[in-house]
Structures are given as C-alpha cells and as structure tokens.
Amino acid sequence: MTSIQASQGSPYARILSIASAVPSRVVDNAEMCTYIDSSDEWIQQRTGIVERRWVGEGEDAESLSLDCGGRAIERAGLTPEDIDAVIVSTISQFVQTPGLAPIVAAKLGTAGAAAFDISAACAGFSYGLAQAEALVRSGAAHHVLVIGVETLSKVTDLEDRSTAFLFADGAGAAVVGPSDTNGIGPVVWGSDGNQADAIFMTQSLQEVAATGTPSWLHMHGQPVFRWATTAIADAARRALAAAGLTPDQLDVFAPHQANNRITDAMLRHLKLPDTVKVARTVKYYGNNSAASIPMALDAMLQSGEASSGDTALIIGFGAGLVYAGQVIRLP
Numbered sequence: 001m002t003s004i005q006a007s008q009g010s011p012y013a014r015i016l017s018i019a020s021a022v023p024s025r026v027v028d029n030a031e032m033c034t035y036i037d038s039s040d041e042w043i044q045q046r047t048g049i050v051e052r053r054w055v056g057e058g059e060d061a062e063s064l065s066l067d068c069g070g071r072a073i074e075r076a077g078l079t080p081e082d083i084d085a086v087i088v089s090t091i092s093q094f095v096q097t098p099g100l101a102p103i104v105a106a107k108l109g110t111a112g113a114a115a116f117d118i119s120a121a122c123a124g125f126s127y128g129l130a131q132a133e134a135l136v137r138s139g140a141a142h143h144v145l146v147i148g149v150e151t152l153s154k155v156t157d158l159e160d161r162s163t164a165f166l167f168a169d170g171a172g173a174a175v176v177g178p179s180d181t182n183g184i185g186p187v188v189w190g191s192d193g194n195q196a197d198a199i200f201m202t203q204s205l206q207e208v209a210a211t212g213t214p215s216w217l218h219m220h221g222q223p224v225f226r227w228a229t230t231a232i233a234d235a236a237r238r239a240l241a242a243a244g245l246t247p248d249q250l251d252v253f254a255p256h257q258a259n260n261r262i263t264d265a266m267l268r269h270l271k272l273p274d275t276v277k278v279a280r281t282v283k284y285y286g287n288n289s290a291a292s293i294p295m296a297l298d299a300m301l302q303s304g305e306a307s308s309g310d311t312a313l314i315i316g317f318g319a320g321l322v323y324a325g326q327v328i329r330l331p
C-alpha cells in the first residue's frame with residue numbers, strides 16, 4: 001500500500017512575542033452616564049471599570065489587527081514571510097465572509113499564509129492559542145500569528161443600561177513558534193450550548209435587512225456571572241493542574257477581563273498566593289472580549305509588572321457559552 005507521509009512538527013511550542021493595539025478613544029464612566037441611567041460609583045463597584053476604549057477616527061478591527069500583528073512579528077524577530085498561518089479570533093467581523101484573517105495576512109505581507117477566523121467570543125484568544133500550539137507541534141505550520149480583536153462598541157446598544165457600560169474595543173496578538181522546551185500547557189476547554197441564550201446577537205443579518213434595525217450584543221448578566229464564578233473558576237484550577245503547576249509556582253493570573261468581581265471570585269477559588277500578579281486591565285480597557293487576555297499580558301509586560309519567563313494562567317469564557325484556559329510562559 002502506498003504510504004502517505006505525515007507532517008513533522010516541533011516537540012514543543014511557545015509564545016515568541018505579544019503585542020497589543022489600544023484604540024484611541026477614551027470613554028470614561030461620566031461619558032457613559034450620558035447614554036445610560038447609571039453612575040460612576042455603580043459601574044466601578046459592580047465591574048471595576050473606570051473607562052473603556054472605543055475605536056476612533058480611521059480605526060477598525062482590521063487596522064487594530066494590522067497594528068498589533070505587525071508589532072508581534074517584529075518583536076518575535078521574524079518577518080511577515082515567516083508566518084505561515086494567521087488565526088483571527090473575533091466576533092467583530094461584521095460580514096459572514098470573507099474572514100478578517102486572510103485580509104490581515106495579505107496586508108501584513110505574509111506569503112499567502114493559511115488564514116481563518118474563529119468565533120469563540122471572549123474565549124477566542126485561548127481557543128486560537130490552543131490551535132496554534134497544535135499546528136506547530138503537528139508541523140502543519142511553523143510560525144502562527146494569533147490575533148484577538150474586537151470592536152464591540154459597534155454592536156453595543158447605548159440604550160441598554162444592563163450591558164452598555166461593559167463592552168469595549170481593542171486587539172492583541174501573539175506569535176507562536178517551535179521550541180525546545182514547552183511554553184504552552186494543555187488546554188482545558190469546553191462549551192455549554194444549553195446556555196446559548198445567555199449572550200447573543202439580537203438579530204440575524206437577514207432580520208437586520210428585513211427590519212432595518214440594528215443587531216445588538218445582548219447579555220443576561222447574572223447567569224453568566226454564576227457560570228464564570230463556579231464552572232470557569234474550576235476550569236482555571238484544572239488548567240493549572242494539567243500543566244503540572246501548584247499555585248505557588250504561578251507568577252501571573254490573567255483571566256478574561258470581564259469584571260473584577262469575577263476575577264476576585266476566581267482568585268478565592270484558586271487560592272493563589274499574594275505573590276501572583278493579577279491582570280486588572282478591565283479598569284482602563286473595559287471588556288473587549290477576544291482581545292482582553294493578550295492586551296492584559298502586553299500591558300503587564302510593558303509596565304514591568306510581569307517579566308519574560310514568567311508562568312501565566314490564562315482563561316477565557318463567554319458567548320456560546322464557551323471557555324478555554326492554559327498555562328503559558330511569557331515571552
């Protein structure tokens with residue numbers, strides 16, 4: 001029988017670089033309260049958000065992706081031609097086709113890299129990272145660019161006081177490549193489609209065309225809060241265990257930046273020591289879904305709060321409902 005050759009990958013993969021793109025428009029709680037009946041005090045107490053970023057003039061999901069994607073490639077010491085797969089995690093590509101990834105791959109100057117979008121909402125970065133790790137280890141790709149990007153301001157209903165203060169824009173990217181030592185732990189992931197109606201778009205594209213009214217991102221906050229502080233806190237614990245780490249061996253905890261109260265509940269569940277540095281970028285960036293984890297990691301690395309070589313536990317969770325988490329070594 002003719003044998004079919006198998007691809008040969010690297011024994012391990014690691015993150016070679018991280019970069020982020022912070023949108024220019026600052027929307028503080030005072031401005032938010034001109035749209036909804038709320039207060040700075042209520043928003044801060046319930047979420048920890050002081051201000052959020054929205055895209056400004058000339059900015060969109062594509063420009064943010066090109067910005068952070070290009071810098072991530074540079075920081076990895078690579079050129080765009082070295083990237084052979086581009087994964088864009090987003091729920092902000094507002095056409096069903098084409099995907100954003102092929103456009104980004106072309107405009108970055110890759111040599112026709114494989115490119116696809118994934119729709120895993122706030123878990124999108126960890127989903128993308130799990131795929132990148134598998135591609136590098138299988139040999140299907142050598143260097144993978146993973147981008148999490150959102151412009152949720154475009155689908156935020158400014159008349160909905162239960163969600164308008166949460167959602168935000170931004171982008172973060174990581175380059176994943178081969179390594180002699182392991183830099184990405186086993187992914188712990190899953191879904192609960194029985195809760196698909198917890199976070200959803202209010203209309204399909206066909207309904208938008210038929211009704212002439214916009215489709216908004218809507219969320220039932222309390223079930224999501226309960227799920228995040230129970231099932232997802234436990235998934236985070238399992239991701240740490242799957243990587244073979246004990247809490248005292250962890251340097252950084254960077255959960256999806258949904259809400260500081262969710263982060264606090266996870267910290268209690270995980271019993272992490274005070275020495276662990278905890279991402280709190282929701283304070284200035286708001287909840288920007290797939291972008292939140294790479295943006296938080298980049299902010300911590302750039303400020304010196306986190307360092308190259310640190311171990312970090314990341315976990316994303318959101319619409320689907322879907323979740324994914326893993327331990328990584330920071331570049």
Ligand SMILES: CC(C)(COP(=O)(O)OP(=O)(O)OC[C@H]1O[C@@H](n2cnc3c(N)ncnc32)[C@H](O)[C@@H]1OP(=O)(O)O)[C@@H](O)C(=O)NCCC(=O)NCCS
Pocket residue numbers: 036037038039042043046047122161162165219220221222224225258259262287317318319
């Ligand atoms: C969204 C969230 C902050 C709302 O907080 P909550 O405590 O659940 O708020 P509720 O909807 O129960 O409302 C509580 C009270 O605040 C009021 N309220 C709601 N929105 C308000 C606002 N924007 N400003 C002021 N008051 C508000 C409600 O009217 C209610 O008042 P009442 O007690 O007098 O009836 C919270 O549910 C949450 O964090 N959920 C998780 C969502 C999340 O982060 N998802 C992202 C995952 S991807």
